[in-house]
Amino acid sequence: MNENPIRVRVPESSAAFLNGTGLVGAMDAQGLSASRVPAGCNPLLDGLLSEAPAAWSDELELVTLTPGETLTPAGASPTHIVFPMGGLISLLVRSGPAANAEVEVAMVGRHDLVGAAALLGAEPSAHRAVVQVGGSAYRAPAASVRRLIETVPAIRSLLLRYVRMSLEEAYQLAACNSRHSLEKRLCRWLLQAHQRLESDTLPFTHDHIAQMLGVRRASVTVALHIIEGERLIRSTRGRVDLLDRARLQMAACECCGAIAHNRRSFSFGPAEAADRGAPACVPC
Ligand SMILES: [Zn+2]
Structure with a gap:
């Protein structure tokens, strides 16, 4: 797997990290200091890094996603934009006062990001993002990503297209839940x-x-x-x-195909991503 030639800060808490299948290894301090962002793990992050100033990579932090961990509480603005490299995160919306009244409204994996609402502003978001299956991810402060959006048109286009795709997916799932x-x-x-x-x-x-x-x-x-x-x-x-x-x-139901078609109609990541081993599998 090729790598973006960018160094990142890695917190001590990330000395052990997970991929989508479980614990894969521990990184010593020397290994961490030499860490680079692997290309092909998250096409949105690939695309962002291909357009961002090199110094911006200092904003990135490698983190472990722990099952059950809340990445973004409901009623708050996401503090970070999270780019998963494995695992699965659910976006949940509360439909009543009962403890089990949260319902999944979106499923996020390594082709996605967490914190899309914060790309549009710092207002609170109604959903909660919770890790269902652990993995590793890079994250950056939401305010820093918003500054990139304001100053780099290609990044603005990339991330707003992702928001648009997510909206189309939500519309499809709303129809699915009422019809199928x-x-x-x-x-x-x-x-x-x-x-x-x-x-x-x-x-x-x-x-x-x-x-x-x-x-x-x-x-x-x-x-x-x-x-x-x-x-x-x-x-x-x-x-x-x-x-x-x-x-x-x-x-x-046909929603699976419709969502896959929607995702294929949006392309994320740099043009050369396919040449660098980006997966052909497009999630529905
Ligand atoms: Zn359906």
Whole structure:
């Protein structure tokens, strides 16, 4: 994997770091001081760094995303823009006073960023961003990224196109939630999780999936049993294995294809990203 020739500050707390599949290593101080931003891990960060002044890289900080960690609380403006390099983050909106009343409105992986609302201003955001599957990420102060947006037109275009893409995705999911059956939505959700984690093994319980989809656990269990009966998945305690993704896509609602088409219609990262090993997989 090639690298952007840019040094970054790495906090002591990031001496151990995670990728999308788990703990992969520990970096000693010498290793940290030589750290560079790996290209191809997050196309938005690639694109931003290809246009930003070299000195701006001092704003970047390598961080570990810990499962259960809240990156952005609801009712606050994101303090940082986070560029995941692995793992999965959910954007949750509270739909009532109950403890389990948060519903997932977006799923963020390494093709995305966390804190999109802060790109538009410092006003509070209504959603909470919480890490579901751990990984590593680079982050930069939101105010610093906003200054880049104001001074570098190419970065403004890049990040606003991402915001536009995210809005289109949210519109599609709003339609999905009001029109499509739980089974089809569940297939779509599993495919989205697969594409962000780039794994056929998804570490989720029925409870978790039910909360993300905003339905009862019993309903998710029944829906999982139905698609398991079709041999599309295998569901065991705290884990769902995708057995036949092609047929799972056929079983999902058309929103999965619509979201994938939407994502393909926006291109992020520098033009040479494909030549540097950027993945061909475009998440839905
Ligand atoms: Zn749908």
